Amino acid sequence: MKRSTLALLLASAGLSGSCSATDATTGFAGLSGTFDVTLANDLVFVTSSDRDELRVLDLASNPRTFIPAPNPLEALSIPVLDRPDALTRDVAYNAEGNDVPGPYIYARSSGSPEISVVAAARDQLRQVARLQAASIVTAFAARSPAEGSGGPSGLYYAIQDPDGLFTADTGGARVMRQDLPGPEALAAAEPGSLPAPVTVFCLQPGESILAMTMLAGPDTFALATRQASGRSGRTLLVTDAGPVADCLQPSTPTVDLSAGFGNVPVRILASHPRVDIPDAGSINAGRYIFGVRDESACSAARECSGVLAVDTESSPPGQTARDLSGAPMLPIFPAGGLPTGLALVPDPNLRFVLDNGAETRPRVPLLGVMPSSNGYITLFSASDLRQFDLSAATARSTVALLDSNELPVTIETTDLVTVTQDPTLQRTVLYEGSVSNGFYRIIYQGGLPGLSSLPRDPATPRLFEAEAAVASTARAGDILVLESPEALCAIDLPIASVEPVAGTSRVRFVIADSQEIPADCASLTRFTVRAGGDQPFVLFNEAGTFLSRDVTGASSYSVPTEYFFHPDGFYFDDDSNPQTPPVPNLSLFPQPPPPLHIRVAAVGRELRRGDRYAVTVISGIRNYVFTPDVAAGTGLAFYTLPGPVVAAQNREANMAYIAYPSADGILQVGFEGLTDNRAQSLALVPFE
Known part of the structure; x- marks a missing residue:
C-alpha cells in the first residue's frame, strides 16, 4: 500500500460551526502519518508516525474533538516508539459474549523490536512502558483481564530470529506472551521487574507471522503465517497451553484453518462479539474468523483475493463458513483495488434505499466494513456471510439491433410506418448471482481481430x-x-x-x-x-476486446460465469442436505436470432454489414459500496487512499473510523447517512 505524508492545513469539517478557539485547535491535531487506528473507551487512537506519537479523538465530546493537551490550545500528544505504524488493543469477551475492554493499547513499528504500552483510560493516556523484544516484532494481539478480576493483561507478539538469537532452536520465529499488571503498577515497576516473556508457540523454519487476532476462548488467538517465499502460508487457531521450553520442533496448532481459507495465505484477521439475529438465535462470540486473503500469493489473481470466514464450530472445526443459503461462503471482493482494512461492527443501523426510492434503516446484526485501495468502501452482511443485494430485480438481459453507427435499426413499411427492431433472443438463461453486469456487441460481418487493413x-x-x-x-x-x-x-x-x-x-x-x-x-x-459463412458474427465486450466468432449454434460462446453471490432461493446440494434441489447450470450467453433475414411483425429486412446486436446483461445484484466525494468544496479532496478501519464493539455506535494515509486524517463514517453506490460527503467527517 502506498504511504504518503501530506501537510494539510485544513480544519476538520465536523467543526465548521464552532467558534471556540479550543474546539478549533483540538479539532485539528496536525496528524502526520495516519497508518493505523484503534478504538477503546470511546477514544479513537491514531498514529502520527512522522512525529513518533499517537493522537486521541474523543467520541464522547460534542462536537467530537481531539483530546486537548494540558495547554487546551493544542491536541494531546502521546509520545511512543519511533515511527509507529500499527496499533492493537486489549480484547476479551465475557460470558454473554460482549466485548470486555482492557486497560491498554499497544503500538509497534515495522522492523523494530519495541512495543509501546499506552494506558487507554481517558484520565491516563500516556505511555506507561516500552517493551524490548528479543527480535523484530511482526504482529501482535492482546487479551483483556477477565472481567472484574483485576488480573494482568496478556500481550501476545510474534518475533523473527534474523540474527540467530535462539541458537539452541532449529526454528526462530515464535509467539511470545508478556503478562502486564495494571497501569499504575506497570508505570511504577522497576526496570527488569516485569515477568519475563515466555514462548507459547513455535513456527516452522522459514515461517513468519503477518497477522494476529484474539478470540473468545480462554487464551485463544488466531494467527496468519507466511513462508519466506511469500507464496504460501498457514492460518492457525492456537490456544495458549503455557510456556514452551524450546522450539526444537514446530508447535502443533489447536486447529489448522488454512483449508477453510482455500489454502490461500491471509494478511488481515478479524473476529466479533456475540451476534443476536431476530427469529434465528445468535452467533457465539468468535465463532467466525474473517480473513483478507493475500493477493501476493498468486500475483494478485482473483482466486487469492477477497474476504472469507471460517467456522470454529463446524464439524470438523475450521471449515469455510456457510452463508444464508447453506452453501460455503463465497469470497467477498472489494469494488476494485485491494482490501486495505477490515472491521466487524455489531448491531449498527444502516440506511437502505430500495429500487422504488423507499428508505429503510434496518439493524444489521453484524456489518463488515472493507476499504480498498481504489478509494471505495464496501459494506457487507458479516452475519449472513455475503454481500448485500439492494436490488429487487433478477438477472436479465436486453438486446437491441443497431446499425454500424449504433443507431436503432428501423424498417419503413409500405404504409410509411416506422417499426423499431426488438428481436427476441433464442437462448438466454441468466441465474442471479452468476453473471456480472456487462455490455456486448455481436457484429454482423465484423472485422476479425488483427486482420484489418x-x-x-x-x-x-x-x-x-x-x-x-x-x-x-x-x-x-x-x-x-x-x-x-x-x-x-x-x-x-x-x-x-x-x-x-x-x-x-x-x-x-x-x-x-x-x-x-x-x-x-x-x-x-x-x-x-x-466474418462470413455459417458464423458471420464477431463478439466484442464493452472495452472492444474480441471474445469469439462462434455465437450461434449449439457450441456457441457463453459468458464465463461463476457464482459470486448466493441469492435468496439459491439451494446447495450436498450429502449433509440431500433434500434440496441441485444448483442449476450456470448462465448461458444470449444468442442473436438467425442471421440473413430478421422480421418485425410482417415486415422484413436483411442484416447489413456492421449491424450489431447490443446485448446488455444485468446481474440483478446491487452491492453496498460508496466512496468519499473528492470534488472541490467537500473538504475530502485527499481522502483517496483508505487504510485500516475500526468501529466500537459496544452495540451502540453507528460510526466507523478509517485511517487515510493519503490525507493524514481520519474519516468518520455515519452509517445512517450513507447512500449506496454514490460519492458521499454529508455522512463523512474528516479529522486531521
Missing part, C-alpha cells in the same frame, strides 16, 4: 497472406474486402480455404479460381478479413 501487392493480385498467429480466427467462408485509404471495393471475395505457407509462419487466404477480381479493385493495396 493488411498490405497486399497489386502485382500479385490473388496473393493474400498474414501471420498465422493473428489469422487463427479466420476460416473458409469468410470474406476478403479490398481497400485503400481512398477507396473500398464493392465486391466481396469469399475465402475458399486458409492454408499454411510452407517454411514460414504465415498462412494464405485462397480464393476460388473462378472468383474474379474487378479491374477497379485490383490496384487497391490493402485488404480486411471479415
Whole structure:
C-alpha cells in the first residue's frame, strides 16, 4: 500500500460551526502519518508516525474533538516508539459474549523490536512502558483481564530470529506472551521487574507471522503465517497451553484453518462479539474468523483475493463458513483495488434505499466494513456471510439491433410506418448471482481481430497472406474486402480455404479460381478479413476486446460465469442436505436470432454489414459500496487512499473510523447517512 505524508492545513469539517478557539485547535491535531487506528473507551487512537506519537479523538465530546493537551490550545500528544505504524488493543469477551475492554493499547513499528504500552483510560493516556523484544516484532494481539478480576493483561507478539538469537532452536520465529499488571503498577515497576516473556508457540523454519487476532476462548488467538517465499502460508487457531521450553520442533496448532481459507495465505484477521439475529438465535462470540486473503500469493489473481470466514464450530472445526443459503461462503471482493482494512461492527443501523426510492434503516446484526485501495468502501452482511443485494430485480438481459453507427435499426413499411427492431433472443438463461453486469456487441460481418487493413501487392493480385498467429480466427467462408485509404471495393471475395505457407509462419487466404477480381479493385493495396459463412458474427465486450466468432449454434460462446453471490432461493446440494434441489447450470450467453433475414411483425429486412446486436446483461445484484466525494468544496479532496478501519464493539455506535494515509486524517463514517453506490460527503467527517 502506498504511504504518503501530506501537510494539510485544513480544519476538520465536523467543526465548521464552532467558534471556540479550543474546539478549533483540538479539532485539528496536525496528524502526520495516519497508518493505523484503534478504538477503546470511546477514544479513537491514531498514529502520527512522522512525529513518533499517537493522537486521541474523543467520541464522547460534542462536537467530537481531539483530546486537548494540558495547554487546551493544542491536541494531546502521546509520545511512543519511533515511527509507529500499527496499533492493537486489549480484547476479551465475557460470558454473554460482549466485548470486555482492557486497560491498554499497544503500538509497534515495522522492523523494530519495541512495543509501546499506552494506558487507554481517558484520565491516563500516556505511555506507561516500552517493551524490548528479543527480535523484530511482526504482529501482535492482546487479551483483556477477565472481567472484574483485576488480573494482568496478556500481550501476545510474534518475533523473527534474523540474527540467530535462539541458537539452541532449529526454528526462530515464535509467539511470545508478556503478562502486564495494571497501569499504575506497570508505570511504577522497576526496570527488569516485569515477568519475563515466555514462548507459547513455535513456527516452522522459514515461517513468519503477518497477522494476529484474539478470540473468545480462554487464551485463544488466531494467527496468519507466511513462508519466506511469500507464496504460501498457514492460518492457525492456537490456544495458549503455557510456556514452551524450546522450539526444537514446530508447535502443533489447536486447529489448522488454512483449508477453510482455500489454502490461500491471509494478511488481515478479524473476529466479533456475540451476534443476536431476530427469529434465528445468535452467533457465539468468535465463532467466525474473517480473513483478507493475500493477493501476493498468486500475483494478485482473483482466486487469492477477497474476504472469507471460517467456522470454529463446524464439524470438523475450521471449515469455510456457510452463508444464508447453506452453501460455503463465497469470497467477498472489494469494488476494485485491494482490501486495505477490515472491521466487524455489531448491531449498527444502516440506511437502505430500495429500487422504488423507499428508505429503510434496518439493524444489521453484524456489518463488515472493507476499504480498498481504489478509494471505495464496501459494506457487507458479516452475519449472513455475503454481500448485500439492494436490488429487487433478477438477472436479465436486453438486446437491441443497431446499425454500424449504433443507431436503432428501423424498417419503413409500405404504409410509411416506422417499426423499431426488438428481436427476441433464442437462448438466454441468466441465474442471479452468476453473471456480472456487462455490455456486448455481436457484429454482423465484423472485422476479425488483427486482420484489418493488411498490405497486399497489386502485382500479385490473388496473393493474400498474414501471420498465422493473428489469422487463427479466420476460416473458409469468410470474406476478403479490398481497400485503400481512398477507396473500398464493392465486391466481396469469399475465402475458399486458409492454408499454411510452407517454411514460414504465415498462412494464405485462397480464393476460388473462378472468383474474379474487378479491374477497379485490383490496384487497391490493402485488404480486411471479415466474418462470413455459417458464423458471420464477431463478439466484442464493452472495452472492444474480441471474445469469439462462434455465437450461434449449439457450441456457441457463453459468458464465463461463476457464482459470486448466493441469492435468496439459491439451494446447495450436498450429502449433509440431500433434500434440496441441485444448483442449476450456470448462465448461458444470449444468442442473436438467425442471421440473413430478421422480421418485425410482417415486415422484413436483411442484416447489413456492421449491424450489431447490443446485448446488455444485468446481474440483478446491487452491492453496498460508496466512496468519499473528492470534488472541490467537500473538504475530502485527499481522502483517496483508505487504510485500516475500526468501529466500537459496544452495540451502540453507528460510526466507523478509517485511517487515510493519503490525507493524514481520519474519516468518520455515519452509517445512517450513507447512500449506496454514490460519492458521499454529508455522512463523512474528516479529522486531521
